[in-house]
Amino acid sequence: xLQLLLSGLxxxxxxxxxxxxxxxxxxxxxxxxxxxxxxxxxAIMIVSALTAAGCSPWLAVVAGLLSACAVAILSYVxxxxxxxxxxxxxxxxxxxxxxxxxxxxxxAAYVWGPTSRAxxxxxxxxxxxxxxxxxxxxxxxAIATAAVLTAGFEVVRKRTLFGKLGMAIAADPEMASAIxxxxxxxxxxxxxxxxxxxxxxxxxxxxxxxxxxxLGDTFGTYGFIAMMIGGxxxxxxxxxxxxxxxxxxxxxxxxxxxxxxxxxxxFVVLVVILIVSPRGLFSSGSLLRRLRPAxxxx
Amino acid sequence: MAGKHGQLSLPGGTASGHxxxxxxxxxxxxxxxYLALTFFLARSSLAVQGLALxxxxxGILAISLDLVAGMLGxxxxxxxxxxxxxxxxxxxxxxxxxxxxxxxxxxVLVVTGLSGAIIGAMSLRVSGLYFAITTFVFxxxxxxxxxxxxxxxxxxxxxxxxxxxxxxxxxxxxTPVVWCVMLALLVAIGLVWxxxxxxxxxxxxxxxDAEPFAEAAGVRTGLVKVGVFGLSAAMAGSAGWLFSFxxxxxxxxxDWSVSLNILVMVLVGGxxxxxxxxxxASFVTMFPAVVNIDPWLQEILYGALSIIxxxxxxxxxxxxxxxxxxxxxxxxxxxxxxxxxxxTSRADTASQxxxxxxxxxxxxxxxxxxxxxxxxxxxxxxVLRNVDLVVKRGHIHGLIGPNGSGKSxxxxxxxxxxxxxxxxxxxxxxxxxxxxxxxxxGLGLRRxxxxxxxxxxxxxxxxxxxxxxxxxxxxxxxxxxxxLLPSAARDSAxxxxxxxxxxxxxxxxxxxxxxxxxxxxxxxxLTQLASVGVAAPEIIVLxxxxxxxxxxxxxxxxxxxxQLKARGVTMIIIEHQTRFLFPLCDQVTVLNAGEVxxxxxxxxxRANPVVRQIYLGE
Numbered sequence: 001x002l003q004l005l006l007s008g009l010x011x012x013x014x015x016x017x018x019x020x021x022x023x024x025x026x027x028x029x030x031x032x033x034x035x036x037x038x039x040x041x042x043a044i045m046i047v048s049a050l051t052a053a054g055c056s057p058w059l060a061v062v063a064g065l066l067s068a069c070a071v072a073i074l075s076y077v078x079x080x081x082x083x084x085x086x087x088x089x090x091x092x093x094x095x096x097x098x099x100x101x102x103x104x105x106x107x108a109a110y111v112w113g114p115t116s117r118a119x120x121x122x123x124x125x126x127x128x129x130x131x132x133x134x135x136x137x138x139x140x141x142a143i144a145t146a147a148v149l150t151a152g153f154e155v156v157r158k159r160t161l162f163g164k165l166g167m168a169i170a171a172d173p174e175m176a177s178a179i180x181x182x183x184x185x186x187x188x189x190x191x192x193x194x195x196x197x198x199x200x201x202x203x204x205x206x207x208x209x210x211x212x213x214x215l216g217d218t219f220g221t222y223g224f225i226a227m228m229i230g231g232x233x234x235x236x237x238x239x240x241x242x243x244x245x246x247x248x249x250x251x252x253x254x255x256x257x258x259x260x261x262x263x264x265x266x267f268v269v270l271v272v273i274l275i276v277s278p279r280g281l282f283s284s285g286s287l288l289r290r291l292r293p294a295x296x297x298x
Numbered sequence: 299m300a301g302k303h304g305q306l307s308l309p310g311g312t313a314s315g316h317x318x319x320x321x322x323x324x325x326x327x328x329x330x331x332y333l334a335l336t337f338f339l340a341r342s343s344l345a346v347q348g349l350a351l352x353x354x355x356x357g358i359l360a361i362s363l364d365l366v367a368g369m370l371g372x373x374x375x376x377x378x379x380x381x382x383x384x385x386x387x388x389x390x391x392x393x394x395x396x397x398x399x400x401x402x403x404x405x406v407l408v409v410t411g412l413s414g415a416i417i418g419a420m421s422l423r424v425s426g427l428y429f430a431i432t433t434f435v436f437x438x439x440x441x442x443x444x445x446x447x448x449x450x451x452x453x454x455x456x457x458x459x460x461x462x463x464x465x466x467x468x469x470x471x472x473t474p475v476v477w478c479v480m481l482a483l484l485v486a487i488g489l490v491w492x493x494x495x496x497x498x499x500x501x502x503x504x505x506x507d508a509e510p511f512a513e514a515a516g517v518r519t520g521l522v523k524v525g526v527f528g529l530s531a532a533m534a535g536s537a538g539w540l541f542s543f544x545x546x547x548x549x550x551x552x553d554w555s556v557s558l559n560i561l562v563m564v565l566v567g568g569x570x571x572x573x574x575x576x577x578x579a580s581f582v583t584m585f586p587a588v589v590n591i592d593p594w595l596q597e598i599l600y601g602a603l604s605i606i607x608x609x610x611x612x613x614x615x616x617x618x619x620x621x622x623x624x625x626x627x628x629x630x631x632x633x634x635x636x637x638x639x640x641x642t643s644r645a646d647t648a649s650q651x652x653x654x655x656x657x658x659x660x661x662x663x664x665x666x667x668x669x670x671x672x673x674x675x676x677x678x679x680x681v682l683r684n685v686d687l688v689v690k691r692g693h694i695h696g697l698i699g700p701n702g703s704g705k706s707x708x709x710x711x712x713x714x715x716x717x718x719x720x721x722x723x724x725x726x727x728x729x730x731x732x733x734x735x736x737x738x739x740g741l742g743l744r745r746x747x748x749x750x751x752x753x754x755x756x757x758x759x760x761x762x763x764x765x766x767x768x769x770x771x772x773x774x775x776x777x778x779x780x781x782l783l784p785s786a787a788r789d790s791a792x793x794x795x796x797x798x799x800x801x802x803x804x805x806x807x808x809x810x811x812x813x814x815x816x817x818x819x820x821x822x823x824l825t826q827l828a829s830v831g832v833a834a835p836e837i838i839v840l841x842x843x844x845x846x847x848x849x850x851x852x853x854x855x856x857x858x859x860x861q862l863k864a865r866g867v868t869m870i871i872i873e874h875q876t877r878f879l880f881p882l883c884d885q886v887t888v889l890n891a892g893e894v895x896x897x898x899x900x901x902x903x904r905a906n907p908v909v910r911q912i913y914l915g916e
Binding site: 030032034078079083086087090091092094095096098099100101102103105106109110221228233260263264268270271275278279 | 420427432439601607608612
């Protein structure tokens with residue numbers, strides 16, 4: 001049971017990181033970036049290609065993270081900004097970010113081929129015993145990194161001027177730019193943070209998935225579910241909790257129902273949660289928050 | 299009354315009759331050309347047919363999405379799900395029972411239509427992006443079910459039923475399934491084309507852009523949304539029915555990316571246009587076959603092209619063409635006075651008699667009666683405390699008070715947009731506490747909004763048409779076949795005439811063809827007033843009608859309200875400009891901090907020391 005919980009948290013951290021990445025760019029621009037999973041994929045592919053060429057794994061990781069950020073910024077400049085400049089409420093971004101994802105994915109498949117390639121093990125080779133459970137150090141690293149990044153992001157969002165600027169732009173971009181906020185600069189920073197988060201997720205999961213150009217789709221979808229379950233559209237950190245919940249539940253479904261259950265189980269969870277609380281479990285407008293005054297009053 | 303309208307509408311009738319001939323000839327030519335194309339296609343090679351049929355099926359899907367996304371602003375990602383239901387239902391039932399596939403079409407339509415209505419009703423709690431996401435989840439779940447249920451054949455899928463052959467005599471027509479698909483596409487095109495030409499169209503756009511306005515005009519917006527969503531789902535289901543004849547039905551053909559792709563088709567082709575979805579569907583489905591290069595390079599090119607298309611033509615290809623044509627053919631509309639001549643408007647009014655005489659009612663009868671109203675927003679402080687308001691029939695009743703005193707809240711309670719926590723409201727003696735705004739509109743109660751709620755992309759006259767909703771029976775029922783019905787043509791002409799007449803009455807006659815987005819603020823306010831007045835209501839609630847108007851526009855408004863009163867209309871007017879309000883009013887109620895200070899004539903109010911202190915600031 002402990003094993004299940006811990007491996008669930010490890011994979012959940014990955015889902016949560018991608019969910020948060022989606023939520024961060026959504027938070028500032030009200031756009032769901034369908035190319036989010038591709039940023040993770042690019043980080044993995046770059047790390048794999050550089051280590052194959054004889055580069056040190058740590059240097060390759062840095063290069064991978066930077067390239068994920070670059071792809072994120074590129075997606076903003078090419079696919080998001082022109083749409084929002086025309087009409088901030090149109091759904092055109094759906095077409096353009098999806099198109100961007102298609103371009104990135106197929107470019108990767110064209111350059112590196114569609115088959116899986118080796119990925120450096122990083123910390124995957126060593127394992128740790130916690131009571132009855134066995135985890136790799138890589139899994140522990142994933143949980144720790146996710147915790148640090150989530151906490152760090154929340155501190156920046158709530159305590160710094162930059163974070164408050166992001167909140168102001170999220171609430172009303174026109175008003176924010178009227179008081180002198182550079183919405184483009186904030187959006188670019190938010191997108192590069194989202195790229196960084198996806199890249200980190202990629203480096204953390206790479207040793208177990210290996211490098212494949214089609215990884216982006218799967219993990220992008222799980223990240224999206226994590227965001228929706230948690231309610232990350234209102235509060236990015238909520239996406240992390242959604243991801244952890246999703247990770248534990250799909251591990252549980254795999255163990256307790258059957259080995260294919262994680263294919264469909266997360267969707268069922270998502271449906272149930274959206275019916276009960278359309279804005280997610282952990283957001284400010286969520287069911288839990290609304291119930292709290294009633295519970296306290298008792 | 300109807301006869302009179304008939305006579306009066308003669309000039310307009312002949313003019314629109316001329317246009318009617320023109321577009322009737324044009325649409326006839328379109329249908330002939332379309333059938334010729336189908337004939338050609340039905341006799342062409344199988345490769346061409348396969349390509350065209352997939353494009354046509356997705357054309358139907360894109361049209362079904364455009365119906366809800368373009369006209370109602372509901373970006374559904376559930377179309378792929380309804381598509382899957384239609385295809386699997388046809389395939390499974392046809393394989394198991396040997397029922398003729400034609401009998402399955404009505405079954406598919408009913409099943410998908412009903413599931414659409416249910417999904418719609420469940421998702422309507424949320425709007426915008428959340429609506430897209432909930433419907434998206436529906437599609438995800440269906441894909442997973444299709445993969446994992448034993449009955450659907452798993453990832454391999456099932457082979458669809460064969461389409462029956464034509465009888466021997468009709469064999470020269472070519473492949474029968476081509477005719478079936480192409481005729482279905484024609485029906486889909488005809489359906490949305492008719493809705494666009496029916497008076498339901500401005501109503502749908504009003505639900506999309508200005509829902510409170512539509513509700514106040516008597517539209518049961520939730521019901522209309524669910525109904526249109528059901529229709530759209532049934533269209534997507536019929537596309538699934540057609541798709542099952544084209545080969546194997548497997549989960550990969552309905553996964554979530556299909557629903558997204560349908561939205562891509564609509565957006566690239568041009569949202570809220572009749573032909574845009576088909577252009578988009580042809581582009582997306584034919585691209586891989588037409589551009590025959592390395593598959594990865596091909597995908598890269600496709601992605602790049604869709605980015606370029608949507609950033610360069612944000613309104614889609616057809617949207618762009620439409621705007622270009624409009625710019626060439628439309629005369630400029632600038633350089634007109636904000637208010638029309640009041641002399642002509644008065645003359646018009648003299649010729650226009652009220653539909654029913656309301657002078658007979660006893661002068662002292664209360665028509666709107668609020669007793670003990672208490673209201674607060676959420677957990678906040680009380681906005682209204684034990685408020686009584688009695689409005690007599692035929693009176694103009696002023697409602698004044700400082701900002702935040704609860705005037706607009708009271709207006710919203712009377713109109714039904716807000717539910718008070720305490721107290722009762724009677725309109726015309728009917729207890730209306732449980733009635734929705736649209737039902738109160740049915741009692742003859744209309745309202746205007748402080749910030750005009752109108753469809754900015756439609757002309758003023760089309761906005762005024764929304765006010766006539768509910769005055770024309772069977773409007774929703776007939777919308778899908780509107781242009782084919784002689785009765786509908788009569789109704790269209792008379793509604794358009796009444797709308798234009800109403801605009802002329804308020805003095806906005808020069809702006810009948812201008813889009814609301816292009817008219818000045820004063821005309822926007824007058825359009826609102828016309829959309830209310832056109833329905834000949836008994837009671838009108840006006841929320842700060844004079845805000846932002848120039849002095850001459852305020853005088854003009856005062857005259858209009860006087861004319862309405864002369865016709866026996868009861869009015870409740872919220873206003874800050876007492877100089878405008880007091881001369882009009884029979885009674886004035888003063889609110890302060892959620893409580894009634896005083897109700898009396900304008901003179902009593904003006905003389906009251908408490909009012910002078912709290913309101914006039916002395």
